[in-house]
Amino acid sequence: MKLFVCQECRQIVFFENTFCGQCSRRLGFCSESVNMLALDPGGDDPAAPASGPAAGDWLPVAGREGGPPRFFCANAGHNVCNWLLPEGSSGTGSPDNSSPENSSTGTFCIACRHNHVIPDLAKEGNQERWAKLEQAKHRLFYSLLRLKLPLKTRAEDPQGGLVFNFPDDPPDGDPSQKVMTGHDEGVITIALREADDVEREKMRVEMGEHYRTLLGHFRHEVGHYYWNVLVRDAGNAEACRAVFGDDTQDYGAALQTHYENGPPAGWQDSYVSAYATTHAWEDFAETWAHYLHIVDTLETAVSYGIAVDPSVVRDDSLTLHFEFDPYEAGSFDQIIQAWLPLTLAVNSLNRSMGQPDLYPFIITPAIANKLHFIHRLVHHLPLS
Template sequence: TGDWLPAARRGAAPARRFCANAGYDVCNWLLPEGSTDTFCVACRYNHVIPDLTKDGNQGRWSKLEQAKHRLFYSLLRLNLPMQSRAENPTGGLMFNFPDDPADGDPSHKIMTGHDEGEITIALREADDVEREKMRVEMGEHYRTLLGHFRHEVGHYYWNVLVRDAGNTDACRAVFGDDSQDYGAALQAHYQNGPPAGWPEQYVSAYATTHPWEDFAETWAHYLHIVDTLETAVAYGIAVDPSVVRDDSLTQHFEFDPYEAGSFDQILQAWLPLTLAVNSLNRSMGQQDLYPFVITPAIANKLHFIHRLVHHLPFS
């Protein structure tokens, strides 16, 4: 609470205020100069927050907000539309972070998902032990809060940038016919698992479920890639492995992935970086940071996402 003056611009700029959620130690974003808003651009989309009278929920909420703010950084960098629920009551973006009911009935557990702009992230996902347990039980290589946010917002942007923007046919040409019954596809996936040979065409097993899930998983991976590459640029990282005799894996990260004109430039930088960071993780006895393989078919889908967010032609 209160007004703050930036030390570097003291006397040359109006005072700034922190988001109201700074009072809960879950946000450190400032409001724009002269803003009369109470919440920052990321927090104003919250609809349901955790019950803060329960022990541990403030810490869980903090983890959720860290991931959500990272998501919003990417959405802002890409200049993507973000209508609020107030602006669009039937399809605007909003977030719920509910806890499971106290009755302990497994059938009553909160499900993480998306419904016409309403994104729900089950609060138990912020429990590291619970989330790792779910990752192992579901046979996943990767399960993080940030991954959930990026995936679910992918469904929202399928609505906004594909369905509502007249790009359905172009999307179906890459991801398949989304008109197939989603409920039946989901049931078949959990009963039978992914089809044989799926890694050649899909970035994850869950992406095989339905074209909507394939789009959302690919969308999430696009954000993984551009945000990680931007961090590499910010830290001046370069890859020049001595174990390779030529310069095929040599890469100096000196471009802005959020503004790259072609996904080829991004992909060319991504492979050397993932080889390096995965090797670093293994040296610490950790799982690969990026436990995925981008095949030509998957790269084609990522190319589509790049063209979509940058309003580039699909052909």
Template sequence: MKLFSCQSCGQVLFFENTHCERCGHRLGYCTETGRLLALEPNADDNGWLAVGIDAQAPTRFLCTNAEYDVCNWLVPEGSSDALCMACRYNHVIPDLNKEGNQELWRSLEQAKHRLFYSLLLLNLPIPTRAENPTGGLVFSFPEDPENGEEKVMTGHDEGEITIALREADDAEREKMRVEMGEHYRTLLGHFRHEVGHFYWNILVRDAGHEDACRAMFGDHTQDYGAALQQHYENGPPAGWEEHYVSSYATTHPWEDFAETWAHYLHIVDTLQTAVSFGVAVSPTVAQDGSLSQSFNFDAYGAASFDELLVAWPPLTLAVNALNRSMGQPDLYPFVITPSITEKLRFVHDLVHGLPLPPVISAPQ
């Protein structure tokens, strides 16, 4: 994630900011330019005008969901939609008449907007339901039924991504994380994982890459329900860490792909953050320079996965050490083995439209 600056006063701004803390200007994220703009009201049409170097830009409008303090994005220029690029994909939102639901929705939207930030930078297709009625992307955030029936399950089904509302409750999510023995469970992680299933449909199935994906992740035609049941009954196989980025990835090739996809987005966005902060890692005890790394490249636009792979370990070692110094568990409790590296490289190549590994047929 990039850092931003106020065009009016130069104050450092963060992605979720709605107002500049120094000069008080309203802020709006512009998807066309990838910038957080300082705004002034235009009394003529109830819209907003960008200030500073963008003073000649046309009147812009905040997303309707800004009214609920859950969105700080601008409606794209020339759009007749009242919702921004991210909010227009919503299908089911929480009941805002219930106390606390607006705060939970805000947490969901912050994670979803970060997801869309990445999808837009990667120039990935984002078909709507209007464009693809049977597989376009939509999001639903339902809450569990009050009558004690089975809880809402987070998941993906032909373009519809469901994130259970309780996942936005930090205490509930942490409880589930511990009960399920997960090292890592976050709202943003859910969004990145579930959209991985969506892009398996778009970039693998519909693009004719199933054989290449099968060669890398395994046979996705195996019974998913049976695989899921076996995973929850027996857990991951011994030695799974060598080939899978998480224990859940061992469940089924679809889950392996989605977990790897999510992990790739974690890497790219975190590296962009390091670049934005001008981070440099150069521990003096590593005299051979093996852990020295400066971050000054475009992580989202990296032509080769090797560029990301070289930069990633020094950064994760540093942030883990910082967390331990604060008495916190490792921020990055993962090990990228050669096998996992090739899976991440596959996702990178798929995202950037690069040639995938050749499929080698078994001898007859």
């Protein structure tokens, strides 16, 4: 994630900010430019303060000499979104998060128009949980926009468009009826309990995972969606099988085998996680998630001008200044060469604070080859 700046006062601002801490200008994220915009109240209420509510129209301060007004996503009214509608949208219509067919009303931003089922906001604590889910989802969409990946709603593609459901578990507490996080032909379900830090940590320990995060869930599940779009539907299945294995194997049987027997011995040599050993689909989705982890974290390092130059190393094998755009990198070699020194540094920083490693994974040559495939796939490069 890159750093942003307020166009009014040049103060650094961050992706989730809604106001500038220096000049109090309203901030909105523009999906077209993938940038944060400082805003002045528009013509609907010229007397409104710059730090006022998200309702009404707004004008970017960088274009005071003219330009169309901008409107906030309807979900800004729930304090779960700070994105602007695409330029030219009027912001009119009846916002309705309950149906993907309503994504064409012009009231939702590029990210929120993919929502289908949101939490019951009448239930205590659900608004806060939804806000956590949306924060992770919007960070996912930042990466998808930076990579210029196709994004179709259910209204645009009724059979396979991308849809998000955030349901709660049934109130009766029956374990067999718990909501399962997963993907099904474009429908991504993230169980609401995943937004509860205690519950998520409990599941992480029970399932023996290195870590379990909301953003990781979104990145993994959208990997299944893009397997459909970029592999299956784009005619790249054979090339993908040559790297990730046979996806035609029975998925249900593979899942049962994994939960009964665990990962095979020596899995760390070829798979980025134990869950990736389950099936070729899960290997692809786990590797896809790690690709997004890597490029986005590297972009953060670049934004801060981070350099790694350990004084105790005799050669320059771990010396690196992060000065390239990982989202635009032509070769994955450049990305992976930067990733090793950065992870050594940040893992050591975490240990100094008594925290687990930020990135507790090892990228072997076999795993790097799979990441190379993902890089070529998202950048439309030859796959072999």
